[in-house]
Amino acid sequence: MNPPTTVAVTGLTVRHRRTVALDALDLSLSPGVHGLLGPNGAGKTSLIRVLATVAAPSAGRVELLGADAARPAGRTAIRRRLGYLPQEFGYYPGFTVREFVAYVAWLKEVPSDRAPAAVERAVERVGLGDRIDARMRSLSGGMVRRAGIAQALVNEPDLLLLDEPTAGLDPEQRVEFRALLREVGETSTVVVSTHLVEDVAAACTEVTLVEAGRLAWRGTTAGLTALGTAPDAAGSATSPIERGYTSALRAHRERVEAAR
Numbered sequence: 001m002n003p004p005t006t007v008a009v010t011g012l013t014v015r016h017r018r019t020v021a022l023d024a025l026d027l028s029l030s031p032g033v034h035g036l037l038g039p040n041g042a043g044k045t046s047l048i049r050v051l052a053t054v055a056a057p058s059a060g061r062v063e064l065l066g067a068d069a070a071r072p073a074g075r076t077a078i079r080r081r082l083g084y085l086p087q088e089f090g091y092y093p094g095f096t097v098r099e100f101v102a103y104v105a106w107l108k109e110v111p112s113d114r115a116p117a118a119v120e121r122a123v124e125r126v127g128l129g130d131r132i133d134a135r136m137r138s139l140s141g142g143m144v145r146r147a148g149i150a151q152a153l154v155n156e157p158d159l160l161l162l163d164e165p166t167a168g169l170d171p172e173q174r175v176e177f178r179a180l181l182r183e184v185g186e187t188s189t190v191v192v193s194t195h196l197v198e199d200v201a202a203a204c205t206e207v208t209l210v211e212a213g214r215l216a217w218r219g220t221t222a223g224l225t226a227l228g229t230a231p232d233a234a235g236s237a238t239s240p241i242e243r244g245y246t247s248a249l250r251a252h253r254e255r256v257e258a259a260r
């Protein structure tokens with residue numbers, strides 16, 4: 001049996017004034033951990049914001065977890081089952097970690113009898129259990145990010161969207177976080193935007209590479225690594241997956257150039 005399609009995007013176009021951030025993108029995803037890679041300005045954040053239903057597309061169709069994101073009823077249903085960590089997120093500095101995560105649990109309509117345990121579990125999962133009653137303002141940058149990951153997990157989301165989640169995490173936390181992603185991805189669809197190709201190698205089963213608002217390459221992590229082990233692999237990058245990334249990007253640019 002084929003895995004279910006949880007994200008189905010067709011002709012997705014996002015414009016910011018005169019900039020085309022996404023250019024008629026087609027993408028479908030199933031449960032698993034998907035790495036979203038691409039150079040600065042490629043359109044990763046624009047894509048994640050549409051998938052999180054916080055930004056409306058300029059054109060195209062977005063179906064998430066079987067519901068149409070263009071319809072208010074669809075968005076409500078999607079948001080309950082969605083977890084989202086934006087690149088930058090706001091919080092009340094006077095809230096404790098527990099209060100911050102509980103507030104999101106309430107927004108996500110986690111039933112009130114289950115919420116306290118769900119909050120504790122989410123905070124434990126990001127390794128912040130010993131700081132659960134500390135105020136957000138007293139946390140380090142990496143700890144704030146982990147609290148952000150906890151709020152994204154609190155409703156056990158079927159679709160988890162993380163924009164640059166490893167920024168500011170120390171190496172040990174990064175390793176634990178990757179294991180957490182693999183665990184969540186066993187049942188949920190996880191989309192992780194990152195600049196760290198090594199995060200993708202360690203945590204993701206599949207890779208979506210975007211460039212200038214278009215899909216440049218899609219395949220498995222192993223497939224991208226294999227591109228980088230080919231004798232003609234591009235660049236001076238040290239790891240095979242980094243070379244694969246560079247090769248895939250160059251091949252895409254050549255195709256775009258040839259089509260002009």
Ligand SMILES: Nc1ncnc2c1ncn2[C@@H]1O[C@H](COP(=O)(O)OP(=O)(O)OP(=O)(O)O)[C@@H](O)[C@H]1O
Nearest residue numbers: 016017019021038039040041042043044045046047
């Ligand atoms: N609010 C905005 N107003 C105007 N242009 C924007 C806005 N947000 C994004 N853009 C432009 O849209 C394009 C895509 O940006 P986006 O942030 O989606 O890329 P990204 O792949 O997430 O980049 P990065 O890796 O640097 O975070 C870029 O050209 C960017 O300058």
